[in-house]
Amino acid sequence: MNIQLNPFILLEGTAKEAVAFYQESLGAQLLFMQTVGEGPQNPDAPLSEEEKAKIAHSVLKVGDAAIFVADLDKGQALRRGNGINICLTVEDAGDARQLYNALREGGEVVAELGPAYFSPAYGMVTDKFGVDFQIFTKRPR
Structure with a gap:
């Protein structure tokens, strides 16, 4: 991967x-x-x-x-820890699902993994250590 x-x-x-x-x-x-x-x-x-x-x-x-x-999106508030997060970019939605599931274990889902207008599989989680991750899948070329 x-x-x-x-x-x-x-x-x-x-x-x-x-x-x-x-x-x-x-x-x-x-x-x-x-x-x-x-x-x-x-x-x-x-x-x-x-x-x-x-x-x-x-x-x-x-x-x-x-x-x-x-x-930040409308309705989101800056809170300690979410000003910078890590965006994991992959080429395959299956890899995105694997990362998403692993990172949400013991953590919190911020945005469910799913299709978005800019990505076939996108989601956000805060892991059990309080680190925010975005999981982004590139569009096929």
């Missing part, structure tokens, strides 16, 4: 500022950025312009490594 580990920084509405800061301070190269408004919208729960402007996901290259930066 090939696993890619990426730090994932979650912020309360300051992700765009953080990206600019990391570009300046670390020489990070912006590879991808998507706002919440650029993603699919739920017509039954319209978002304000402020909410739409938040960063849903960004990828920065720092040297040979990548870091992810985003704003």
Whole structure:
């Protein structure tokens, strides 16, 4: 199994500022950025312009490594320990399920593993040690 580990920084509405800061301070190269408004919208729960402007996901290259930066989802609160988590990226949904099941043992499910518009198998867990993990499966090419 090939696993890619990426730090994932979650912020309360300051992700765009953080990206600019990391570009300046670390020489990070912006590879991808998507706002919440650029993603699919739920017509039954319209978002304000402020909410739409938040960063849903960004990828920065720092040297040979990548870091992810985003704003917390509506309704999520920053708490001690969830400002940075580890995103495990795999190519196979079966591998994602294996990692998800192993990490949730004795821990807590944050988001059930399942299909999302950006991944065929995505989920979040907090392990028994309080470490937050995102499990992300790449889309087949």
